[in-house]
Amino acid sequence: MNREWLLNAALLAGLVVVPGWAVWADEPFTIMLATRAVIFALAAAGLNIALGLGGLVSLGHAVFFGIGGYAMGVLASHAQNYTPLYDGVFTIQGTKSMPVIWLAAAVTSGLAAWLIGVLSLRTSGAYFIMITLAFGQMAYFFAISWPAYGGEDGLSIYVRNGFPGLNTLDPIQFYGLCLAWLCLVLWGYARLRRSPFGLALDSARQVPDRVRAVGLDPRRLQLVALVLSGAVTGLAGALFADLNRFVSPSMLSWQMSGEIIVFVIIGGVARLFGPVAGAVFYVMMEHWLGGISDYWQIFLGLVLLAVVLFGRGGLIGMICGKGRPDA
Amino acid sequence: MSPILLAEQILNGLQSGVMLFLMAAGLTLIFGVMGLINLAHGSLYMVGAFAAAAVAGATGSFLLALIAALAAAAAAGAMVELLVIRRLYARDHLDQVLATFALILIFSEGTRWLFGSFPLYLDIPPWLAGTVMLPGGIEYAAYRLALIGAGLAVAAGLWWMNARTRLGIQIRAGENDREMIAALGVDISKLYTLVFAIGAALAGLAGALVGPIQSVQIGMGEPVLILAFVVIVIGGIGSVRGALVGGLLVGLTDTLGRLLLPELFKLVTDASGAATIGSAFASMAIYILMAGVLIWKPTGLFGARA
Amino acid sequence: MPDSVLSTHELHKAFGALRASEGISIRLLHGEIHAIIGPNGAGKSTLIAQICGSLRPDSGRVTFLGRDVTALPTEARARMGLARTFQTSALAMDQTVMQNVLLGALGASGRPWRFLSRVARDAGLRDTAEAALLETGLQDLARLRTAELSHGQRRQLEVAVALTQAPRAFVMDEPMAGLGAEGSRHLTGFLDRLRTRAPILLVEHDMDAVFALADRITVLVYGRVIATGSVEDIRADPLVRDAYLGDGA
Numbered sequence: 001m002n003r004e005w006l007l008n009a010a011l012l013a014g015l016v017v018v019p020g021w022a023v024w025a026d027e028p029f030t031i032m033l034a035t036r037a038v039i040f041a042l043a044a045a046g047l048n049i050a051l052g053l054g055g056l057v058s059l060g061h062a063v064f065f066g067i068g069g070y071a072m073g074v075l076a077s078h079a080q081n082y083t084p085l086y087d088g089v090f091t092i093q094g095t096k097s098m099p100v101i102w103l104a105a106a107v108t109s110g111l112a113a114w115l116i117g118v119l120s121l122r123t124s125g126a127y128f129i130m131i132t133l134a135f136g137q138m139a140y141f142f143a144i145s146w147p148a149y150g151g152e153d154g155l156s157i158y159v160r161n162g163f164p165g166l167n168t169l170d171p172i173q174f175y176g177l178c179l180a181w182l183c184l185v186l187w188g189y190a191r192l193r194r195s196p197f198g199l200a201l202d203s204a205r206q207v208p209d210r211v212r213a214v215g216l217d218p219r220r221l222q223l224v225a226l227v228l229s230g231a232v233t234g235l236a237g238a239l240f241a242d243l244n245r246f247v248s249p250s251m252l253s254w255q256m257s258g259e260i261i262v263f264v265i266i267g268g269v270a271r272l273f274g275p276v277a278g279a280v281f282y283v284m285m286e287h288w289l290g291g292i293s294d295y296w297q298i299f300l301g302l303v304l305l306a307v308v309l310f311g312r313g314g315l316i317g318m319i320c321g322k323g324r325p326d327a
Numbered sequence: 328m329s330p331i332l333l334a335e336q337i338l339n340g341l342q343s344g345v346m347l348f349l350m351a352a353g354l355t356l357i358f359g360v361m362g363l364i365n366l367a368h369g370s371l372y373m374v375g376a377f378a379a380a381a382v383a384g385a386t387g388s389f390l391l392a393l394i395a396a397l398a399a400a401a402a403a404g405a406m407v408e409l410l411v412i413r414r415l416y417a418r419d420h421l422d423q424v425l426a427t428f429a430l431i432l433i434f435s436e437g438t439r440w441l442f443g444s445f446p447l448y449l450d451i452p453p454w455l456a457g458t459v460m461l462p463g464g465i466e467y468a469a470y471r472l473a474l475i476g477a478g479l480a481v482a483a484g485l486w487w488m489n490a491r492t493r494l495g496i497q498i499r500a501g502e503n504d505r506e507m508i509a510a511l512g513v514d515i516s517k518l519y520t521l522v523f524a525i526g527a528a529l530a531g532l533a534g535a536l537v538g539p540i541q542s543v544q545i546g547m548g549e550p551v552l553i554l555a556f557v558v559i560v561i562g563g564i565g566s567v568r569g570a571l572v573g574g575l576l577v578g579l580t581d582t583l584g585r586l587l588l589p590e591l592f593k594l595v596t597d598a599s600g601a602a603t604i605g606s607a608f609a610s611m612a613i614y615i616l617m618a619g620v621l622i623w624k625p626t627g628l629f630g631a632r633a
Numbered sequence: 634m635p636d637s638v639l640s641t642h643e644l645h646k647a648f649g650a651l652r653a654s655e656g657i658s659i660r661l662l663h664g665e666i667h668a669i670i671g672p673n674g675a676g677k678s679t680l681i682a683q684i685c686g687s688l689r690p691d692s693g694r695v696t697f698l699g700r701d702v703t704a705l706p707t708e709a710r711a712r713m714g715l716a717r718t719f720q721t722s723a724l725a726m727d728q729t730v731m732q733n734v735l736l737g738a739l740g741a742s743g744r745p746w747r748f749l750s751r752v753a754r755d756a757g758l759r760d761t762a763e764a765a766l767l768e769t770g771l772q773d774l775a776r777l778r779t780a781e782l783s784h785g786q787r788r789q790l791e792v793a794v795a796l797t798q799a800p801r802a803f804v805m806d807e808p809m810a811g812l813g814a815e816g817s818r819h820l821t822g823f824l825d826r827l828r829t830r831a832p833i834l835l836v837e838h839d840m841d842a843v844f845a846l847a848d849r850i851t852v853l854v855y856g857r858v859i860a861t862g863s864v865e866d867i868r869a870d871p872l873v874r875d876a877y878l879g880d881g882a
Contacts, residue, residue, distance in 0.1 A: 051421075057420055057421045057424060059424060119618050119621050119622070120621075122621055122622070122625040123621065123625050123626070125420060126358060126364045126420055126564060127560060127564060127625075127626075129364060129420060129424055130364070130556035130557075130559060130560050131556075131560055131617070131621070133553055133556055134553055134556055134557045134560065134614055134617060135614060137550070137553045137614070138610075138611050138614035141610040141611070142607060142610055142611055144610070145603075145606050145607040145609075145610045146603075146607045147603050188748075188749070191748070191749045191750075191751075192748055192749070194751050194752060194753065195747055195748050195749055195750055195751065195752055196739050196744065196745050196746075196747045196750065196752040196755065196758075197745055197746060197747060197748045198748075198752070199728075199732060199735060199736055199739060199752045200736065200739060200740075200745040202725065202727075202728065203725050203728070203733075203736050206725040206726070206727060206728070207723045207724065207725050209687070209719070209723050210719070210723040210724065210725070210736070210794070211708075211736070211740070212686075212687070212706075212707040212708045212711065213685065213707060213708075213711055213716075213717050213719075213723070214711055214736055214737045214739070214740025214741065214794065214797075214798055215708050215709075215711035215712035215740040215741060215743065215798070216708055216739075216740050216745055217706070217708050221745065224746070228748075254549060254553060258428050258431075261424070261425065261428075262425070262428070265421075265425050269421075294439075295436045295437075295439065295440050296436075297432045297435070297436045298432065298433055298436040298437060298440075300429075300432055301429040301430065301431075301432030301433035301436070302429070302433065304425060304426075304428070304429035304432070305411065305426055305429040305430070305433075307425075308422050308425045308426045308429065309411070309414055309426065
């Protein structure tokens, strides 16, 4: 097996060993950091579907992250206040069950991705970037000005939601759930890029005219990629809100969109484990540099600038050699 | 709702529209000539505002503050162009977005390091304080009226530069045909630095002018940057005329939306509910306008290329 | 009158003051190679774009397999069996040769919405793709990255992709462009055999190839058809000699 495969295996092993050590050493904070990294990696793995495979530079993925977060917040807050979410022709109750919340998060953020995609895929290139950024800002301002779910202050949940058979209040068990999701999505990503859809999508990125000439619509392929991408990032948003037991408009901010794209790029765009490497690196920088200096984001900016200008292919690309991985 | 209130709000809309135009014009010029999407344009807006606030605080002169804003933003723009941006012209939009996102982090944290986290304040100069009486009995803030005038003057100046000067000819040539411009014997890298510095100066001017009516703080540039993107999507990328029309449309839609939508919802629900629903939807009005333009004309009102 | 597979009827297209197509009517018949020739700027590319669907005519109709396809997008025409090759190769350079051909087969199958199965393990797609590679002589290069192919091999790959599409008609935009004499001869022989599979509308600058292959030729000058006929008719046509071929031809 090649170097990238070894590196991926090492990253995965690290995600198992380090939190395992933290349990043994009774370091719950390390487990929390690892959970944060895994959830960011999941959000970025979602973006990698649109960006890495589809070539869609979405600068609005915080919308899906935030919608996932609010799906959790809204359902759980209704459940903890014993008020129905909707009480009309039929009744929808809130819930504290993670599987239901996950489903709601993925479906609503997937729908949002569909809506944004239908509009923004009418254009391409620089327009697409600006439009996704703009719709992100729209969601942000809407969340701030809509008072029902906390507005600017956000929404808190008293107790983390539950999963059948697990104690989600135990940090390592919740971490296990997040890691399981990450592994499942990475497995799906690996399958996706070798699938018929993956081939068509990759071609739509490189040669859209050809894709049309063989009878496929590149825009529809890209739209489906964006929906899948948004749903995965939305799922990550639900987990992130559950980790913090809190959701606020900041999950929808343009900075969040920027960070998700930074995870992908620092790690290595279109690489299977690029989002993982990027998210782990980011959380480590945030923790260590943030402890040294309040202005640690200057260093983050410099690192990002260096990666973009000189080290194309991200961390994984620098270690394993250039070029896109063969699909 | 009185007609006077409506007229005031229309003027407010024009005022925020021309300020958006200053931002969008620079962005669209840079995109048109160099093909660069610049997220750090909001940082240059912030640089202008901070330079103005610092100089006004030290000297008490608003004019000196404006000059300082123009100079600081143009200098920061030229420096960034020489160090970073010129390596990005041949790159794809993704690299441009990431590198300029990195610049935002560096500019924002650098400014926080220099000036601290607290907002600075910039006073309206005494000679523009107070209100003026407009025809029809409209009493309006003199400073805001001056902003409208300044924005329109810049628009006229840009038009003059584009139509009547050698630089304008070179810029138009650069937009149409990059090889031709080299054939004309123009030093293309100097032209690019100059265009970037002009765009930066426009952003810095906007930041300084808006400073007295908003607070001068870290992160003030990015919301304006995103609004300027909305303006460009509406007006058409690369079109300065589109930036003006788009800017005014966005400014008016936003201001009038905040005024009228709560009123509109009063027709269907009670007053307090109408205020909250109305303001929530008003915050989305310009994006809905953008969506409408996208459906109708995906390349914007005055745009030709994607 | 024999049935035409593909035809245009009075196509008009203008870009501002430039009239790129002025009432172009051509017919592609079963089993024929119909060449479109004309000097640069004659409107050949515009015509192809309107036939394949990437450009909407201002007026006029395009008919394919007896159906008016003027309002259909490119991909719908492709699904009906209109297979085209591009003048400058539109191949995914990062992909392998096999993947490029598989894409054609995938398009023809109309089943791209499969997310977890391996495209390379789809026996149906593989068979179609391998047959096309074998036919174009690229079978030994299947695992190579497309970027590593020579120019001539890329031209052949263009044709191979078109072959996977269950074609009912080919539209080929300068397939000989940039090929050496040897490459041209090779491809000429290949296209000669291909016409029994489906008729070919051939836009080509290489006059040796055109005169060797074409059953009929249409000459386009400034967006107008100035002549249509057999090779002999065209060679003899004084208008064509004057406007295009010149005295030396």
